[in-house]
Amino acid sequence: MDISVFCTLKPDLLQGLAWKTFPGSYDNETLLNRLINTVQAIKVFMIGYQRKVVEWRLHLVQVIDADQINLMSSGACGAFVHGLEDEFLEVRQATVDAICALSLNNPDFAVLCLDFLVDMFNDEIEEVRLRAIDSLSQISSHITLREDQLETILGGLEDYSLDIRDGLRRILASCRLSTKNCLQMCVSSLLDNLKKYPQDKKSLYHCLQKMGASHPSLTLPLVHTLLAIHPFFDTAEKSVDDPAYISVLILIFNAAQHCSTMLPLFEEKTIRHYSYLRDTMPHLVPHLNLLGSATSTEMQSVPTSTCDFLRSMLKGIEEAPNTRVRVYLLQCAEEDLNRLSKIDSQVSGCAQLITLYINSVLLFHKIIEYKLWYSSSSPSLIKQNIVQLLQNTLKLEYLFVGLTDVDLALIKQFKVKTLALQLVYVVRATNQSARTFCQHFLQQVELMSRFLKDKSIQPEGFIATMMKDLNQLEETKPGTVARCLLPLLQLCDLTSPPQPNTQVGMCYAVINSPAPSSDTILKFTAGLVMGISMDADIYHLSNTACLRIRVKYPDQQTHLIIPQASHLKPQNYDDGATHRLVTTALISAQVWTEASHVELSLVLDLSQNEGPLSHSLQTSIQPCIIDLCKPVKINIQPKPVKRGI
Secondary structure (H helix, E strand, C coil): CCCCHHHHHHHHHHHCCHHHCCCHHHHHHCCCCHHHHHHHHHHHHHHHCHHHHHHHHHHHHHHCCHHHCCCCCHHHCCHHHHHHCCCCHHHHHHHHHHHHHHHHHCHHHHHHCHHHHHHHHHCCCHHHHHHHHHHHHHCHHHCEECHHHHHHHHHHHHCCCHHHHHHHHHHHHHCEECCHHHHHHHHHHHHHHHHHCHHHHHHHHHHHHHHHHHCHHHHHHHHHHHCCCCCCCCCCCCCCCCHHHHHHHHHHHHHHCCCHHHHHHCCHHHHHHHHHHHHHCCCCCCCCCCCCCHHHCCCCCCCCCHHHHHHHHHHHHHCCCCHHHHHHHHHHHHHHHHHHHHHCHHHHHHHHHHHHHHHHHHHHHHHHHCCCCCCCCCCHHHHHHHHHHHHHHHHHHHCEECCCHHHHHHHHHHHHHHHHHHHHHHHHHCCCCCHHHHHHHHHHHHHHHHHHHHCCCCCCHHHHHHHHHHHCCCCCCHHHHHHHHHHHHHCCCCCCCCCCCCCCEECEEEEEECCCEEEEEEEEECCCEEEEEEEEEEECCCCHHHEEEEEECCCCCEEEECCCHHHEEECCCCCCEEEEEEEEEEEECCCCCCCEEEEEEEEEECCCCCHHHHCCCCCCCCCCEEECCCCEEEEEEEECCCCCC
């Protein structure tokens, strides 16, 4: 056996491709460790007893069927067992991956290797444990867990690592359980885990939801025990704010969806709790046909014509006879779409996109409408509106996902118009150097032109005229470019909003912890660092490298913290959350006379992508910093250092 880790690693990687070459019996033999020792004993036996070995071989020829002979030597048997017990981390990981690849195409082999993968949950290296958990999750459709295997899995729920706990809950959610005792063990262990790690509440809810939906027959005999239903006495009504009780209800209600005999077992208070959870957690609690109870009636969803309403609204804006009427229609549409985004979740992202675009178009028109907007005597409000317009264009470009090529082309063209407006203002109304702004503007024009050409999209009138005039310039100095852009901007018309697209989603975040509290004061020694645990769900995040934690102190100082990449976990929940951030925000300050609030929030920092805009016009607005949520206020008080005697 070669002692090199690379020589040991390569065969294990090739084992995962063996299902295309060798029969299924070979896969099973790789798990039989005892055959290796048997073959080695036969070799020793051949040295001293040649004659008996010859007779033994002749006997084998007579009793062994030709169909039972494999092309692979029996010396390869037990390779997976030795790979899982190897001293090198890379070899154990490669062996787990090979077992997973073979199990996906061989259900019989998946059943045989189940014990070996479960044993890898006790590995001393967290990476190996995670690899085994992910592998078992992938082959979960082929296996059924026994009680002894379940004990090993449930023991891992006490692990300090969040990734390990989430991975084990994914296994429990996707695997099949053999008996009702297994289900009861899972529920008991998960509820104990909820007490120890309350921050795992969301993951635990989804685990119990899938367990109930996949095990209705096992849940049925446990209903009386889980709900504490007594045959003679009325028990106390539990609080629907208790996470443990909510977990049990989620399990039972999802099982009742596939087991109609469970519905008559529910008490009146359970039906009331179902109505409450169905309204507050519709993505976790399914619809049940609970007849005979007025409190359980549910309004049936009816098809709406929201998209048709949006199209008719935008068509009316396009057919406006003049600019004044068009501005009025855009203002009315902005108000209606803002309300619509809060009412209908199916078109919320689309409505928010159109609302933001209309707001930007109206702000652009408001700036251009002021005749002296490009002069040095223009009010400071013009400068603030230009910076706000720049931030809106960055929101349109970076906050939304699911955009079509036509939508992206419309946003990129509007961004170029906004940069042209900024360049003219900097050249004509300020004393700032406009060289950086001019270079950035020309770069964005080139990128936009290339995008329109690749997607075969015709530019709008303003963009086509601008590109034609810029190509005729002999030099691209800021003053020359500004003189070319000014008459075009003065004649610029209002552009139409993008067409409705229900696939559009807007990026935002929800901070689960820390919870805002004005009573609790967090104290720490001044000059040192205090860590605040932070847990947040982020929706429709496309650029993870730009995510930042913003800490704003009472003196208006702002710090941006880059979270570790390992603290940002991708999610696949039904509520639309794409990432979960579990990290620690570091806070430090000098001595304060009294406690005050510090604001924590999540933002997107686009300074690296839009460098020149980060040094834009000096206003209170930072165009490259985009908020994802409302800040959470935490009351802290740095204490002076205690001096010893």
